[in-house]
Amino acid sequence: MELLKKKILEVGRVEGDGILKVDSFLNHQLDVELLNEIGKEFYRLFKDYNITKILTAEVSGIAIAAITAQYFKVPVVFAKKTQSKNLDKDTYEGEVYSYTKDITYKIRVSKRYLDKKDNILIVDDFLANGQALLGLKQIIDSANCNLKGVGIVIEKGFQKGGKLIRDKGINVKSLAIIEEMKDGNIIFK
Template identity: 50%
Template sequence: MEFLQQQIEKYGKIVSKDIVKVDSFLNHQLKPEIIEKIADGFIEEFSKYNPTKILTIEASGIAIAMVMGIKTGLPVVFAKKKKPITLSEECYTSNIYSYTKKETNSIVVSKEFIQKGDRVIIVDDFLAMGSAVLGLIDIVEQGEGEVVGIGIAVEKGFQQGGKLLREKGYNLKSLAIIEKIEGDKIFFRN
């Protein structure tokens, strides 16, 4: 999506050859018009698969998923990174490693929200090594649902997550794929 690439070039801040901060519009401060265009891209891509739920992980994927839910009428479910005391014992759990935060978290979703026969779109803001998405896939599979699509706003194409998911046969749509970062320039995959 050329629009998203332009936003990354305009607002993104290069931290290192591996990290571009987009927290001014995507995952700390939100620019609703950008979030809406991202959501529209995923709706256009995945509606044909007759999804029944949208699944994301707290916190950065929630805004995209919520706009999608408003526009499609689909329920939005998000995996929590810590199990609150209000969540029943009946939940699906998966462990994920955050390369950005350098920590492992157990994510949880109540069993009442992912069930057999659900056709799920997974959405998130970033894809690097794929741990978060694989954890969400695991939760859908525990609930005997089906992942019909994975929507990622920004994929780090120089890391292995996207390649891994595509090799496993998942229907992955990344709206902007960063091929490499050199100096003060971001290069995108076409």
């Protein structure tokens, strides 16, 4: 998606350890006009899959999911990282391993909001190690619903998540795939 790549080149900041900061438009400040273009592109890519629900994980996926859902005219469900009084006790759970923090945490979706008839599109801001996607897939599998596709805004092609997820036969589409980040430069695949 050219508009997105242009934005990444213009305002993305490469920092140490393969970190790409896009907090000016994607995960702290939100460029809602760009999110709309992203939503339209996800709709173009997945409109033939009879999607009935969009699933993401808190926090960074939520705005992307909500804006995208307008094009599909379906609800969003976001998996929660913390067990709060507002979450039902009866949940589907997924485990997510964090490489940066070297801990495994749980994400949860109330059983009320996933049905075995649901055709799910997952959306998220980044695909790097793929661990968040594995946690969401675990939730979808526990609910016996159908994972129809995964829409990613930025894939770090130099990390192993993309291969890991595609090798499981999952239909992943990334709007921008970064092949390399070197000396502050971003090279797309």
